[in-house]
Amino acid sequence: MRKSNHAMTLPSSSAGPGLVAILSDALIAAMNGLMRWRERARERRQLLAMTDRELRDIAITRVDAWREANKPLWKE
Numbered sequence: 001m002r003k004s005n006h007a008m009t010l011p012s013s014s015a016g017p018g019l020v021a022i023l024s025d026a027l028i029a030a031m032n033g034l035m036r037w038r039e040r041a042r043e044r045r046q047l048l049a050m051t052d053r054e055l056r057d058i059a060i061t062r063v064d065a066w067r068e069a070n071k072p073l074w075k076e
């Protein structure tokens with residue numbers, strides 16, 4: 001068998017690195033969004049776990065806490 005001295009390369013594309021950058025940015029944005037949603041979910045669980053006194057300290061009612069905790073994750 002004959003060994004090749006050529007490095008393996010990906011086929012060139014007319015899209016070039018621009019497409020890679022766009023896809024990379026989209027993936028980063030999606031990951032950041034998921035991390036924000038996860039943080040909101042954690043904060044809302046903590047809000048529901050607060051005592052009435054703790055809720056009074058931050059000037060919200062139990063109903064306010066329930067409303068906030070039951071918002072969809074994509075809403076701030």
